Amino acid sequence: MSSDSPVQSTRIVLASRPDGEPSADNFRIEAANLPSLADGQVLLRILYLSLDPYMRGRMSTAKSYADPVEVGDVMVGGTVGEVVESRHPKLSPGDRVLSYSGWQTHAVENGDHVRPLDASAAPLSTALGVLGMPGFTAYAGLLEIGKPKEGETVVVAAASGPVGSAVGQIAKIKGARAVGIAGGPDKCAHVRDELGFDAVVDHRSPTFADDLKAAVPDGIDVYFENVGGAVASAVFPLLNTYARVPVCGLVAQYNTTEAPEGPDRLPGFFRSVLTKSLTIRGFIQTEFVRALQADFRRDVAKWIAEGKIAYKEDIVDGIDNAPKAFMGLLAGRNFGKLVVRVAEEEQGGDGFSCRWS
Ligand code: NDP
Numbered sequence: 001m002s003s004d005s006p007v008q009s010t011r012i013v014l015a016s017r018p019d020g021e022p023s024a025d026n027f028r029i030e031a032a033n034l035p036s037l038a039d040g041q042v043l044l045r046i047l048y049l050s051l052d053p054y055m056r057g058r059m060s061t062a063k064s065y066a067d068p069v070e071v072g073d074v075m076v077g078g079t080v081g082e083v084v085e086s087r088h089p090k091l092s093p094g095d096r097v098l099s100y101s102g103w104q105t106h107a108v109e110n111g112d113h114v115r116p117l118d119a120s121a122a123p124l125s126t127a128l129g130v131l132g133m134p135g136f137t138a139y140a141g142l143l144e145i146g147k148p149k150e151g152e153t154v155v156v157a158a159a160s161g162p163v164g165s166a167v168g169q170i171a172k173i174k175g176a177r178a179v180g181i182a183g184g185p186d187k188c189a190h191v192r193d194e195l196g197f198d199a200v201v202d203h204r205s206p207t208f209a210d211d212l213k214a215a216v217p218d219g220i221d222v223y224f225e226n227v228g229g230a231v232a233s234a235v236f237p238l239l240n241t242y243a244r245v246p247v248c249g250l251v252a253q254y255n256t257t258e259a260p261e262g263p264d265r266l267p268g269f270f271r272s273v274l275t276k277s278l279t280i281r282g283f284i285q286t287e288f289v290r291a292l293q294a295d296f297r298r299d300v301a302k303w304i305a306e307g308k309i310a311y312k313e314d315i316v317d318g319i320d321n322a323p324k325a326f327m328g329l330l331a332g333r334n335f336g337k338l339v340v341r342v343a344e345e346e347q348g349g350d351g352f353s354c355r356w357s
Pocket of ligand 1: 052053054133134137157158159160161162163164181182183184187203226227229231247248249250251252253283284285286329330331332333334335336337338
Protein backbone atom coordinates (compact mmCIF):
# COMPACT_ATOMS: atom_id res chain seq x y z
CA MET A 1 0.00 0.00 0.00
CA SER A 2 1.43 3.37 -0.92
CA SER A 3 1.55 6.16 1.64
CA ASP A 4 -0.15 8.38 -0.96
CA SER A 5 -3.32 6.30 -1.25
CA PRO A 6 -6.03 7.43 1.18
CA VAL A 7 -7.16 4.71 3.57
CA GLN A 8 -10.71 4.75 4.84
CA SER A 9 -11.53 4.02 8.45
CA THR A 10 -14.99 2.96 9.52
CA ARG A 11 -15.56 4.50 12.92
CA ILE A 12 -18.10 5.01 15.65
CA VAL A 13 -18.42 8.59 16.82
CA LEU A 14 -20.30 10.11 19.75
CA ALA A 15 -23.44 11.53 18.12
CA SER A 16 -24.98 13.00 21.28
CA ARG A 17 -24.58 12.79 25.04
CA PRO A 18 -26.76 10.29 26.92
CA ASP A 19 -29.07 11.27 29.73
CA GLY A 20 -29.08 8.15 31.90
CA GLU A 21 -28.64 4.89 29.99
CA PRO A 22 -26.90 5.30 26.62
CA SER A 23 -29.01 4.43 23.58
CA ALA A 24 -28.21 3.67 19.94
CA ASP A 25 -28.94 7.33 19.03
CA ASN A 26 -25.91 8.43 21.02
CA PHE A 27 -23.61 6.74 18.48
CA ARG A 28 -23.11 7.18 14.74
CA ILE A 29 -21.14 5.06 12.31
CA GLU A 30 -19.25 6.91 9.58
CA ALA A 31 -16.33 6.54 7.19
CA ALA A 32 -13.36 8.89 7.18
CA ASN A 33 -10.25 9.18 5.03
CA LEU A 34 -7.06 8.87 7.05
CA PRO A 35 -4.13 11.21 6.39
CA SER A 36 -1.01 9.86 4.72
CA LEU A 37 1.82 8.99 7.07
CA ALA A 38 4.33 11.50 8.41
CA ASP A 39 7.76 10.44 9.66
CA GLY A 40 7.47 8.39 12.85
CA GLN A 41 3.88 7.33 12.17
CA VAL A 42 2.30 3.95 11.46
CA LEU A 43 -0.93 2.92 9.78
CA LEU A 44 -2.77 0.31 11.86
CA ARG A 45 -5.44 -2.21 10.92
CA ILE A 46 -7.34 -2.66 14.18
CA LEU A 47 -7.89 -6.27 15.21
CA TYR A 48 -9.46 -5.92 18.68
CA LEU A 49 -11.21 -3.09 20.52
CA SER A 50 -11.65 -3.15 24.29
CA LEU A 51 -15.03 -2.06 25.67
CA ASP A 52 -14.84 -0.86 29.28
CA PRO A 53 -17.22 0.74 31.79
CA TYR A 54 -15.11 3.94 32.03
CA MET A 55 -16.24 4.86 28.50
CA ARG A 56 -19.63 5.84 29.95
CA GLY A 57 -17.84 8.63 31.82
CA ARG A 58 -16.19 9.85 28.60
CA MET A 59 -19.64 10.29 27.02
CA SER A 60 -20.55 12.81 29.71
CA THR A 61 -19.34 16.32 30.52
CA ALA A 62 -19.56 15.64 34.28
CA LYS A 63 -16.26 16.56 35.95
CA SER A 64 -13.95 13.55 36.00
CA TYR A 65 -10.32 12.51 35.96
CA ALA A 66 -10.23 12.57 32.13
CA ASP A 67 -11.62 14.87 29.45
CA PRO A 68 -14.87 13.82 27.75
CA VAL A 69 -15.08 12.72 24.12
CA GLU A 70 -16.38 15.67 22.09
CA VAL A 71 -19.62 15.16 20.18
CA GLY A 72 -18.61 14.12 16.64
CA ASP A 73 -15.30 12.60 17.78
CA VAL A 74 -14.36 8.92 17.64
CA MET A 75 -15.17 7.03 20.85
CA VAL A 76 -11.96 6.34 22.76
CA GLY A 77 -10.68 2.90 23.66
CA GLY A 78 -7.74 0.53 23.92
CA THR A 79 -6.99 -1.47 20.78
CA VAL A 80 -4.75 -4.16 19.38
CA GLY A 81 -3.72 -3.49 15.81
CA GLU A 82 -1.46 -4.73 13.04
CA VAL A 83 1.00 -2.41 11.37
CA VAL A 84 0.06 -2.08 7.69
CA GLU A 85 2.52 0.61 6.77
CA SER A 86 5.33 2.18 8.77
CA ARG A 87 7.44 5.29 8.72
CA HIS A 88 8.78 4.46 12.18
CA PRO A 89 12.29 3.03 12.38
CA LYS A 90 11.40 0.29 14.88
CA LEU A 91 8.05 -0.89 13.49
CA SER A 92 7.42 -2.94 10.36
CA PRO A 93 4.34 -4.13 8.48
CA GLY A 94 2.92 -7.20 10.22
CA ASP A 95 3.94 -6.11 13.72
CA ARG A 96 1.15 -6.36 16.31
CA VAL A 97 0.84 -3.46 18.73
CA LEU A 98 -1.22 -2.15 21.62
CA SER A 99 -2.58 1.33 20.90
CA TYR A 100 -5.32 3.66 22.06
CA SER A 101 -6.98 4.11 18.69
CA GLY A 102 -10.65 3.99 19.71
CA TRP A 103 -13.72 2.59 18.02
CA GLN A 104 -12.50 2.36 14.42
CA THR A 105 -11.16 -0.08 11.87
CA HIS A 106 -7.93 1.74 10.93
CA ALA A 107 -5.85 4.44 12.54
CA VAL A 108 -2.72 6.50 12.04
CA GLU A 109 -0.64 6.60 15.21
CA ASN A 110 2.68 7.97 16.40
CA GLY A 111 4.85 4.84 16.53
CA ASP A 112 6.36 5.99 19.83
CA HIS A 113 2.92 5.77 21.43
CA VAL A 114 2.20 2.13 20.63
CA ARG A 115 3.57 -0.96 22.41
CA PRO A 116 4.72 -3.96 20.37
CA LEU A 117 3.06 -7.24 21.39
CA ASP A 118 4.43 -10.76 21.15
CA ALA A 119 1.67 -12.90 19.65
CA SER A 120 3.59 -16.06 20.53
CA ALA A 121 3.60 -15.22 24.25
CA ALA A 122 -0.15 -14.80 24.77
CA PRO A 123 -3.33 -14.37 22.70
CA LEU A 124 -3.34 -10.81 21.39
CA SER A 125 -6.72 -9.95 22.90
CA THR A 126 -5.37 -10.56 26.42
CA ALA A 127 -3.42 -7.31 26.09
CA LEU A 128 -6.81 -5.65 26.58
CA GLY A 129 -7.89 -7.85 29.50
CA VAL A 130 -6.09 -10.08 31.94
CA LEU A 131 -2.64 -8.92 30.75
CA GLY A 132 -3.78 -5.38 30.07
CA MET A 133 -5.43 -2.43 31.80
CA PRO A 134 -8.17 -4.36 33.68
CA GLY A 135 -5.76 -7.00 34.96
CA PHE A 136 -3.36 -4.28 36.03
CA THR A 137 -6.17 -2.43 37.81
CA ALA A 138 -6.93 -5.55 39.85
CA TYR A 139 -3.27 -6.23 40.63
CA ALA A 140 -2.40 -2.67 41.66
CA GLY A 141 -5.60 -1.87 43.56
CA LEU A 142 -5.65 -5.13 45.48
CA LEU A 143 -1.97 -5.32 46.38
CA GLU A 144 -1.25 -1.63 46.99
CA ILE A 145 -4.47 -0.66 48.76
CA GLY A 146 -6.29 -3.87 49.73
CA LYS A 147 -3.11 -5.57 51.01
CA PRO A 148 -4.79 -8.95 51.65
CA LYS A 149 -3.16 -11.13 54.29
CA GLU A 150 -3.24 -14.88 54.61
CA GLY A 151 -6.55 -16.10 56.03
CA GLU A 152 -8.37 -12.80 55.47
CA THR A 153 -11.63 -12.52 53.53
CA VAL A 154 -11.65 -10.52 50.28
CA VAL A 155 -14.99 -9.66 48.64
CA VAL A 156 -15.33 -8.37 45.08
CA ALA A 157 -18.35 -7.76 42.83
CA ALA A 158 -18.50 -7.94 39.02
CA ALA A 159 -16.52 -11.09 39.84
CA SER A 160 -16.79 -12.69 36.40
CA GLY A 161 -15.45 -9.55 34.68
CA PRO A 162 -11.80 -8.83 33.94
CA VAL A 163 -11.12 -6.75 37.06
CA GLY A 164 -13.14 -8.78 39.57
CA SER A 165 -11.98 -12.17 38.32
CA ALA A 166 -8.34 -11.14 38.67
CA VAL A 167 -8.94 -9.61 42.11
CA GLY A 168 -10.35 -12.85 43.52
CA GLN A 169 -7.71 -15.08 41.98
CA ILE A 170 -4.83 -12.87 43.11
CA ALA A 171 -6.37 -12.73 46.59
CA LYS A 172 -6.29 -16.53 46.65
CA ILE A 173 -2.68 -16.59 45.47
CA LYS A 174 -1.90 -14.38 48.48
CA GLY A 175 -3.57 -16.88 50.80
CA ALA A 176 -6.83 -15.00 51.36
CA ARG A 177 -10.37 -16.36 51.08
CA ALA A 178 -12.06 -14.97 47.94
CA VAL A 179 -15.80 -14.31 47.88
CA GLY A 180 -17.29 -13.15 44.59
CA ILE A 181 -20.53 -11.34 43.86
CA ALA A 182 -21.99 -11.82 40.39
CA GLY A 183 -25.30 -11.48 38.56
CA GLY A 184 -27.19 -14.70 37.76
CA PRO A 185 -26.55 -18.45 38.07
CA ASP A 186 -24.27 -18.83 35.02
CA LYS A 187 -21.85 -16.15 36.13
CA CYS A 188 -21.92 -17.44 39.70
CA ALA A 189 -21.16 -21.00 38.56
CA HIS A 190 -18.24 -19.72 36.47
CA VAL A 191 -16.80 -17.71 39.37
CA ARG A 192 -16.96 -20.69 41.73
CA ASP A 193 -16.12 -23.58 39.38
CA GLU A 194 -13.80 -22.08 36.74
CA LEU A 195 -12.18 -19.23 38.63
CA GLY A 196 -11.95 -21.13 41.93
CA PHE A 197 -13.40 -18.52 44.29
CA ASP A 198 -14.19 -19.97 47.73
CA ALA A 199 -17.78 -18.72 47.64
CA VAL A 200 -20.03 -16.70 45.35
CA VAL A 201 -23.23 -14.78 45.94
CA ASP A 202 -25.82 -13.70 43.35
CA HIS A 203 -26.67 -10.01 43.77
CA ARG A 204 -29.86 -10.50 41.74
CA SER A 205 -31.27 -12.89 44.37
CA PRO A 206 -33.94 -11.46 46.71
CA THR A 207 -31.99 -12.96 49.61
CA PHE A 208 -28.70 -11.37 48.51
CA ALA A 209 -27.89 -9.52 51.77
CA ASP A 210 -28.51 -12.66 53.89
CA ASP A 211 -26.61 -14.87 51.43
CA LEU A 212 -23.64 -12.52 51.58
CA LYS A 213 -23.65 -12.54 55.38
CA ALA A 214 -23.65 -16.34 55.37
CA ALA A 215 -20.76 -16.42 52.88
CA VAL A 216 -18.48 -14.32 55.11
CA PRO A 217 -18.70 -15.92 58.59
CA ASP A 218 -15.53 -14.08 59.68
CA GLY A 219 -16.60 -10.73 58.24
CA ILE A 220 -14.86 -8.87 55.40
CA ASP A 221 -11.27 -7.62 55.58
CA VAL A 222 -10.96 -6.29 52.02
CA TYR A 223 -13.85 -5.09 49.90
CA PHE A 224 -12.66 -4.30 46.37
CA GLU A 225 -15.35 -1.84 45.30
CA ASN A 226 -16.31 -2.28 41.64
CA VAL A 227 -20.02 -1.50 41.60
CA GLY A 228 -21.41 0.66 44.46
CA GLY A 229 -25.21 0.85 44.80
CA ALA A 230 -27.15 -1.90 46.56
CA VAL A 231 -24.14 -4.25 46.61
CA ALA A 232 -22.06 -1.76 48.58
CA SER A 233 -24.96 -1.20 50.99
CA ALA A 234 -25.05 -4.93 51.75
CA VAL A 235 -21.28 -5.18 52.13
CA PHE A 236 -20.60 -2.24 54.44
CA PRO A 237 -22.20 -3.57 57.66
CA LEU A 238 -20.05 -6.71 57.29
CA LEU A 239 -16.69 -4.93 57.19
CA ASN A 240 -14.28 -5.83 59.98
CA THR A 241 -12.24 -3.40 62.05
CA TYR A 242 -9.25 -2.23 59.97
CA ALA A 243 -10.88 -3.36 56.72
CA ARG A 244 -9.50 -1.86 53.50
CA VAL A 245 -11.71 -0.71 50.64
CA PRO A 246 -9.96 0.06 47.33
CA VAL A 247 -12.62 2.07 45.47
CA CYS A 248 -12.05 1.07 41.86
CA GLY A 249 -15.41 1.62 40.15
CA LEU A 250 -19.09 2.30 40.70
CA VAL A 251 -20.63 0.75 37.61
CA ALA A 252 -24.08 0.43 39.23
CA GLN A 253 -24.18 4.23 39.37
CA TYR A 254 -22.74 5.25 36.00
CA ASN A 255 -26.16 5.68 34.36
CA THR A 256 -27.91 7.31 37.32
CA THR A 257 -29.09 10.88 36.98
CA GLU A 258 -30.43 11.49 40.51
CA ALA A 259 -29.36 10.77 44.09
CA PRO A 260 -30.96 7.57 45.50
CA GLU A 261 -34.17 7.92 47.48
CA GLY A 262 -34.18 7.35 51.23
CA PRO A 263 -32.42 8.79 54.26
CA ASP A 264 -29.01 10.43 54.06
CA ARG A 265 -26.56 7.58 54.75
CA LEU A 266 -23.44 9.73 54.87
CA PRO A 267 -23.38 10.23 58.68
CA GLY A 268 -23.72 6.46 59.26
CA PHE A 269 -21.01 5.77 56.70
CA PHE A 270 -18.55 8.12 58.41
CA ARG A 271 -19.45 6.65 61.79
CA SER A 272 -18.39 3.21 60.46
CA VAL A 273 -15.20 4.65 59.00
CA LEU A 274 -14.36 6.05 62.42
CA THR A 275 -15.47 3.28 64.73
CA LYS A 276 -14.07 0.45 62.57
CA SER A 277 -10.89 2.32 61.57
CA LEU A 278 -11.63 1.67 57.90
CA THR A 279 -9.28 2.60 55.07
CA ILE A 280 -11.25 3.73 52.03
CA ARG A 281 -9.10 4.80 49.11
CA GLY A 282 -10.17 5.61 45.55
CA PHE A 283 -7.71 5.12 42.72
CA ILE A 284 -7.26 5.38 38.97
CA GLN A 285 -4.95 2.62 37.74
CA THR A 286 -2.67 5.03 35.85
CA GLU A 287 -1.21 6.30 39.13
CA PHE A 288 0.49 2.93 39.68
CA VAL A 289 1.71 2.23 36.15
CA ARG A 290 5.24 3.53 36.54
CA ALA A 291 5.86 1.65 39.80
CA LEU A 292 4.08 -1.63 39.15
CA GLN A 293 3.67 -2.32 35.44
CA ALA A 294 6.77 -4.50 35.11
CA ASP A 295 5.94 -6.52 38.24
CA PHE A 296 2.37 -6.98 37.01
CA ARG A 297 3.40 -8.32 33.60
CA ARG A 298 5.92 -10.70 35.14
CA ASP A 299 3.65 -11.99 37.91
CA VAL A 300 0.40 -12.35 36.00
CA ALA A 301 2.04 -14.00 32.97
CA LYS A 302 3.62 -16.49 35.37
CA TRP A 303 0.37 -17.11 37.24
CA ILE A 304 -1.47 -17.75 33.97
CA ALA A 305 1.26 -20.17 32.86
CA GLU A 306 1.03 -21.97 36.23
CA GLY A 307 -2.75 -22.28 35.88
CA LYS A 308 -3.36 -20.03 38.90
CA ILE A 309 -5.22 -17.39 36.92
CA ALA A 310 -7.94 -18.22 34.43
CA TYR A 311 -9.82 -15.67 32.37
CA LYS A 312 -12.87 -15.48 30.18
CA GLU A 313 -13.41 -13.32 27.11
CA ASP A 314 -16.71 -12.24 25.61
CA ILE A 315 -15.90 -11.58 21.95
CA VAL A 316 -18.32 -9.66 19.74
CA ASP A 317 -17.70 -9.47 15.99
CA GLY A 318 -17.70 -6.25 13.99
CA ILE A 319 -17.18 -2.58 14.83
CA ASP A 320 -20.84 -1.83 14.05
CA ASN A 321 -21.83 -4.04 17.02
CA ALA A 322 -19.74 -2.03 19.49
CA PRO A 323 -22.52 0.35 20.67
CA LYS A 324 -24.95 -2.47 21.45
CA ALA A 325 -22.26 -4.49 23.21
CA PHE A 326 -21.22 -1.46 25.24
CA MET A 327 -24.79 -0.75 26.35
CA GLY A 328 -25.04 -4.40 27.42
CA LEU A 329 -21.83 -4.08 29.47
CA LEU A 330 -23.38 -1.39 31.65
CA ALA A 331 -26.39 -3.66 32.25
CA GLY A 332 -24.32 -6.77 33.03
CA ARG A 333 -25.06 -8.58 29.75
CA ASN A 334 -21.36 -9.24 29.07
CA PHE A 335 -19.89 -12.48 30.38
CA GLY A 336 -16.15 -12.00 30.74
CA LYS A 337 -13.84 -9.38 29.28
CA LEU A 338 -15.80 -7.63 26.51
CA VAL A 339 -13.77 -7.30 23.32
CA VAL A 340 -14.86 -6.41 19.80
CA ARG A 341 -13.10 -8.42 17.09
CA VAL A 342 -12.79 -5.64 14.52
CA ALA A 343 -10.92 -7.77 11.97
CA GLU A 344 -9.68 -11.35 11.80
CA GLU A 345 -6.08 -11.98 12.77
CA GLU A 346 -4.35 -13.40 9.73
CA GLN A 347 -2.85 -16.70 10.75
CA GLY A 348 0.89 -16.79 10.50
CA GLY A 349 3.95 -17.53 12.58
CA ASP A 350 3.29 -19.45 15.76
CA GLY A 351 0.46 -17.32 17.17
CA PHE A 352 -1.75 -18.87 19.83
CA SER A 353 -4.96 -20.35 18.53
CA CYS A 354 -6.54 -21.50 21.77
CA ARG A 355 -7.98 -19.49 24.59
CA TRP A 356 -10.11 -20.13 27.61
CA SER A 357 -13.51 -18.69 26.98
P1 NDP B 1 -17.07 -5.94 33.83
O1 NDP B 1 -16.67 -6.56 32.55
O2 NDP B 1 -17.07 -6.78 35.05
O3 NDP B 1 -18.51 -5.35 33.54
C1 NDP B 1 -19.24 -4.67 34.46
C2 NDP B 1 -20.04 -5.64 35.33
O4 NDP B 1 -20.59 -4.92 36.39
C3 NDP B 1 -21.24 -6.25 34.63
O5 NDP B 1 -20.94 -7.36 33.83
C4 NDP B 1 -22.09 -6.63 35.82
O6 NDP B 1 -21.71 -7.94 36.28
C5 NDP B 1 -21.68 -5.63 36.90
N1 NDP B 1 -22.77 -4.71 37.18
C6 NDP B 1 -23.35 -3.85 36.32
N2 NDP B 1 -24.35 -3.20 36.93
C7 NDP B 1 -24.40 -3.70 38.21
C8 NDP B 1 -25.22 -3.42 39.34
N3 NDP B 1 -26.21 -2.52 39.28
N4 NDP B 1 -24.96 -4.08 40.49
C9 NDP B 1 -23.98 -5.00 40.55
N5 NDP B 1 -23.16 -5.30 39.51
C10 NDP B 1 -23.39 -4.65 38.35
O7 NDP B 1 -16.23 -4.62 34.13
P2 NDP B 1 -14.66 -4.42 34.42
O8 NDP B 1 -14.10 -5.62 35.08
O9 NDP B 1 -14.02 -3.91 33.19
O10 NDP B 1 -14.69 -3.21 35.46
C11 NDP B 1 -15.13 -3.42 36.80
C12 NDP B 1 -15.12 -2.07 37.52
O11 NDP B 1 -13.79 -1.56 37.56
C13 NDP B 1 -15.96 -1.00 36.84
O12 NDP B 1 -16.62 -0.24 37.83
C14 NDP B 1 -14.93 -0.14 36.14
O13 NDP B 1 -15.37 1.17 35.92
C15 NDP B 1 -13.78 -0.21 37.13
N6 NDP B 1 -12.47 0.10 36.59
C16 NDP B 1 -11.74 1.05 37.25
C17 NDP B 1 -10.47 1.36 36.87
C18 NDP B 1 -9.69 2.35 37.65
O14 NDP B 1 -8.59 2.75 37.24
N7 NDP B 1 -10.18 2.81 38.80
C19 NDP B 1 -9.87 0.74 35.67
C20 NDP B 1 -10.69 -0.32 35.08
C21 NDP B 1 -11.96 -0.61 35.53
P3 NDP B 1 -22.77 -8.88 37.03
O15 NDP B 1 -23.79 -9.26 36.00
O16 NDP B 1 -21.97 -10.00 37.53
O17 NDP B 1 -23.36 -8.05 38.12
